[in-house]
Amino acid sequence: MQRNIAVVFGGISNENEISVITGTMAANVLKSGGETVVPLYISQKGEIYTGAGLADINNFKNGNFTVFPRAIVAKGGIYVLNKHGRPKKFVKIDVAVNCCHGGWGEGGGVCGLFALNCIPLASAGMFESAAFMDKYYTKLVLGALDIKVAPYVYIRNASDFKEAERLGYPLIVKPAKLGSSIGIELAENGGELEEAVQAAFFYDDGVIAEKFLQDRREINCAAYYSGGKVITSECEEAFTKGDILSYDDKYAGGGSSVLPADIPAETAAEIKGITERVYTKLNMRGIVRFDFIISRGEVYLSEINTVPGSLSYYLLSSGFKDFYPVMQAVIVQALDDYALASEKKILDTGILNNLPNGSSKLGKK
Numbered sequence: 001m002q003r004n005i006a007v008v009f010g011g012i013s014n015e016n017e018i019s020v021i022t023g024t025m026a027a028n029v030l031k032s033g034g035e036t037v038v039p040l041y042i043s044q045k046g047e048i049y050t051g052a053g054l055a056d057i058n059n060f061k062n063g064n065f066t067v068f069p070r071a072i073v074a075k076g077g078i079y080v081l082n083k084h085g086r087p088k089k090f091v092k093i094d095v096a097v098n099c100c101h102g103g104w105g106e107g108g109g110v111c112g113l114f115a116l117n118c119i120p121l122a123s124a125g126m127f128e129s130a131a132f133m134d135k136y137y138t139k140l141v142l143g144a145l146d147i148k149v150a151p152y153v154y155i156r157n158a159s160d161f162k163e164a165e166r167l168g169y170p171l172i173v174k175p176a177k178l179g180s181s182i183g184i185e186l187a188e189n190g191g192e193l194e195e196a197v198q199a200a201f202f203y204d205d206g207v208i209a210e211k212f213l214q215d216r217r218e219i220n221c222a223a224y225y226s227g228g229k230v231i232t233s234e235c236e237e238a239f240t241k242g243d244i245l246s247y248d249d250k251y252a253g254g255g256s257s258v259l260p261a262d263i264p265a266e267t268a269a270e271i272k273g274i275t276e277r278v279y280t281k282l283n284m285r286g287i288v289r290f291d292f293i294i295s296r297g298e299v300y301l302s303e304i305n306t307v308p309g310s311l312s313y314y315l316l317s318s319g320f321k322d323f324y325p326v327m328q329a330v331i332v333q334a335l336d337d338y339a340l341a342s343e344k345k346i347l348d349t350g351i352l353n354n355l356p357n358g359s360s361k362l363g364k365k
Contacts, residue, residue: 006096010042011105023099027055033324098123107133122334123286124306164209175204213295222312226329233315237261
């Protein structure tokens with residue numbers, strides 16, 4: 001069945017460009033599977049652009065995306081706008097895939113936008129998107145599920161940085177709501193901690209100071225839901241040239257990884273089990289990546305990415321060509337879930353029709 005699939009990427013976020021890589025990849029994987037793709041790029045100013053050419057990453061160099069028409073999301077689809085900003089064409093959208101990293105794009109805003117406009121979303125839901133975008137809320141949710149996390153302190157004001165010293169040095173300092181290792185620093189003493197906290201507040205209004213776990217190994221595991229079960233990937237180990245994974249490690253070729261990770265079978269099973277448990281307990285959907293730390297025989301869940309970079313194709317398939325069935329599976333699941341949700345009733349209580357005339361003046365003096 002031919003479907004119009006919106007691939008949403010970009011966003012008002014420091015991770016906008018990384019999202020372009022994920023979004024154009026997803027668009028082309030879906031096109032290779034015979035799907036009709038409608039790219040929707042959200043600029044860092046919040047403007048939405050559309051057009052088939054936005055599936056070509058070269059059209060984002062030097063701001064070239066601005067030559068494409070603007071669009072707005074409307075009930076059941078999008079309106080493509082003319083140069084005067086008026087609707088000129090309506091395009092029905094059957095399902096959308098969220099490829100936004102960071103900001104409101106990953107943090108629940110895209111979920112809400114498409115839910116309000118009655119468009120199924122083949123991605124994580126609003127609650128987990130909002131909760132796991134914030135590292136502090138992530139700790140709270142995982143604590144409620146009795147999942148082990150590294151000891152931490154949440155800092156609301158830069159002047160309160162000394163509260164973190166009770167954890168003992170070294171400490172990792174992170175902006176609470178940023179990803180891609182932006183703004184993350186390792187602090188070895190009070191001076192470095194103060195500087196790292198002040199720098200993190202440059203990006204965010206909340207900061208996490210976390211105990212640096214010694215002899216750490218960074219392990220990733222991805223999951224998605226299809227056909228009534230959670231499917232988990234093999235475990236990957238990510239390596240860094242420094243003490244912590246950096247932006248350069250992730251996106252500029254500075255780091256490396258091994259798949260599957262060279263870890264004991266029982267440790268891999270524990271990581272997959274935690275991944276499946278959290279995913280299931282929160283009734284999650286879409287492709288989600290779970291980032292773990294192994295330290296001296298203990299497994300800690302560090303972060304959860306509801307829109308992982310390049311949607312973790314490298315964990316869930318052998319390459320782009322083999323990734324289409326995975327994307328197709330989450331799209332089919334989204335359509336099935338939406339069909340079931342559409343059967344639920346929304347009550348019209350009729351209370352307004354029963355109010356006496358002049359009730360609009362109630363409460364006025």
